[in-house]
Amino acid sequence: MYYGARIPSILTRVITMNDDIFSKYLKTESVFKDQSSLNQAWVPSNKQKLICRDEELAKLILLHRPIIATRGGYSTNTLVLGKGGIGKTITVRYFGRRFREAVLKEELKITIEYYDCLQYRTKSSILRNISEKLHYSAGHGYSDNEILEQILKELIKRKESLLIILDEAHKLPPEDILALLNASIGFGEKNTRFCIICISRESDWFKVDNEKISSRMQDKISMKPYGKEKSMDILRYRRNLAFRDGILEDDVVDLIADIVVEQENMRTGVDIMRACGIHADENLISYVDAEMVLQSRESISPSFRADILDNLKIHEQLTLWAVASALKHSGDPYTKVEESFEYYEMICEELGYKAHVQMSFRKYIRNLADVKAIHKEYLNPTSEKKGRQIQVKLIDIPAEKVCEYFEKAIPNRN
Numbered sequence: 001m002y003y004g005a006r007i008p009s010i011l012t013r014v015i016t017m018n019d020d021i022f023s024k025y026l027k028t029e030s031v032f033k034d035q036s037s038l039n040q041a042w043v044p045s046n047k048q049k050l051i052c053r054d055e056e057l058a059k060l061i062l063l064h065r066p067i068i069a070t071r072g073g074y075s076t077n078t079l080v081l082g083k084g085g086i087g088k089t090i091t092v093r094y095f096g097r098r099f100r101e102a103v104l105k106e107e108l109k110i111t112i113e114y115y116d117c118l119q120y121r122t123k124s125s126i127l128r129n130i131s132e133k134l135h136y137s138a139g140h141g142y143s144d145n146e147i148l149e150q151i152l153k154e155l156i157k158r159k160e161s162l163l164i165i166l167d168e169a170h171k172l173p174p175e176d177i178l179a180l181l182n183a184s185i186g187f188g189e190k191n192t193r194f195c196i197i198c199i200s201r202e203s204d205w206f207k208v209d210n211e212k213i214s215s216r217m218q219d220k221i222s223m224k225p226y227g228k229e230k231s232m233d234i235l236r237y238r239r240n241l242a243f244r245d246g247i248l249e250d251d252v253v254d255l256i257a258d259i260v261v262e263q264e265n266m267r268t269g270v271d272i273m274r275a276c277g278i279h280a281d282e283n284l285i286s287y288v289d290a291e292m293v294l295q296s297r298e299s300i301s302p303s304f305r306a307d308i309l310d311n312l313k314i315h316e317q318l319t320l321w322a323v324a325s326a327l328k329h330s331g332d333p334y335t336k337v338e339e340s341f342e343y344y345e346m347i348c349e350e351l352g353y354k355a356h357v358q359m360s361f362r363k364y365i366r367n368l369a370d371v372k373a374i375h376k377e378y379l380n381p382t383s384e385k386k387g388r389q390i391q392v393k394l395i396d397i398p399a400e401k402v403c404e405y406f407e408k409a410i411p412n413r414n
C-alpha cells in the first residue's frame with residue numbers, strides 16, 4: 001500500500017521534470033535550418049555548389065577528361081597540396097562526385113573511392129578495400145602485388161576505370177605510395193585504367209616525398225588560402241544553408257571572415273559558426289552576435305581535427321589521455337615522456353587494458369606528434385640525465401577537454 005502510493009508520485013515528478021527539458025528544447029525553434037551542413041564531412045549536394053575553387057576544379061576536370069575521351073583507357077597521377085583548412089578535401093571530393101556522374105552519363109563505367117589515410121594506413125588495407133568495392137573477393141593468402149594485378153586485370157576485363165583519392169597521403173609509407181603510383185602508370189603497359197589523386201599539406205608531404213615519387217606525379221595543384229572576399233562569399237553561402245534567415249547578420253560574418261583570413265583557415269570559420277549556433281540554441285537565443293564569435297574563437301583550434309581523436313588506435317588514444325592527465329595534474333605546459341608513461345600505466349590498469357612497454361609508448365608519442373595532436377621537443381642532456389630527453393605538450397586543445405572526451409569515449413573493460 002505504502003509503496004503503491006509513493007512510486008507513482010515519484011514517477012510523476014520525474015516525468016514532469018523531463019517534460020520541462022523536452023518542451024524547453026524541443027518546442028523552441030532552433031537557429032539552424034540545416035545544422036548538418038556545418039559538419040566536417042559536408043560535401044555540396046547536386047542542388048548546392050562549391051564556390052571559390054573554380055580554377056582548381058577546372059584543372060581537375062581537364063586532367064581527368066581523357067578518361068572520357070579514351071573511353072576509359074587512361075591513367076594519371078595528381079598531387080594536391082596546400083595548407084590545412086583551405087578546402088583541399090572538399091574540392092577533390094566534390095570533383096570526384098560530379099566527375100563520376102559525368103562519366104556515367106557517357107555510359108562508361110567508373111569507380112571512384114575516397115580513402116582517408118589516417119584510417120587506411122597501408123597499401124594493403126587500401127587494396128583489400130578496393131577489391132571488396134569492385135565486388136570480387138581477393139581471397140586470403142594473396143600478396144599485395146597479386147591483389148594489385150588482379151584489380152588491374154579486372155578493370156580491363158570489365159572496361160571499367162578506377163580513380164582513388166588518397167587524402168592525408170603522407171600517412172602511407174613512402175614505398176606504399178610509390179607502389180600504387182607505379183601500378184597506376186602501369187610500367188608503360190597500355191590500357192591501365194587506374195588514376196590516383198594524392199592530397200596532403202606541404203608541411204607533411206615533404207616527409208614522404210622523394211625523387212621517385214615526384215617523378216611519377218604527372219601534375220601538381222597547389223591550393224592557396226582564401227582572401228577576404230572569397231572568405232566572405234563562402235561563409236555567407238554556408239550561413240544561408242545552415243541558419244534560418246536573420247540569425248547571423250553580414251557584419252558578424254565579416255568578423256568571422258577576418259578570423260579566417262588571419263588564420264588562413266576556413267575550417268576555423270565553419271567551426272565558429274557551428275559552435276555559435278549551438279551556444280545560441282542552448283541558451284534559447286535567436287541570434288548570433290560578435291561577442292559569441294569572439295568567445296567561441298577561444299575554444300576552436302585551427303589545426304585540430306576532432307575526427308583525428310576518433311581515428312587513433314586505442315593505445316594511441318590511451319597515450320594521448322595519459323599526456324593530458326599528466327598536464328592536467330601538474331598544471332605545467334610540458335610533461336616528460338617518463339612522467340606521462342606512469343599515467344598511461346595507471347589509466348590502462350584502471351580501465352582493464354594491458355599496458356604496452358615504454359618503447360611502444362614512445363612510438364605512440366611519435367604517431368601523435370605526426371598527426372599534430374601533440375607537439376614534442378628534445379631537451380638538452382644534463383649532467384644527471386644522459387641522452388636526449390623528450391618533452392611533450394598538447395597543441396591547441398586544453399588538457400581538461402581531452403580528458404573529458406576520453407572519459408566518455410573509451411570504454412572501461414573492468
Ligand SMILES: Nc1ncnc2c1ncn2[C@@H]1O[C@H](COP(=O)(O)OP(=O)(O)OP(=O)(O)O)[C@@H](O)[C@H]1O
Binds near residue numbers: 052087090266270
Ligand atoms: N570553397 C569552399 N566552400 C565551402 N566550404 C569550404 C570551402 N573550402 C573549405 N570549406 C570548408 O572549410 C573546412 C576545411 O576544408 P577542408 O577540410 O577541405 O580543408 P583541407 O585543406 O582538406 O584541410 P586539412 O589539410 O586540414 O585536411 C571544411 O569545413 C570545408 O567544408
Ligand SMILES: [Mg+2]
Binds near residue numbers: 088
Ligand atoms: Mg583535408
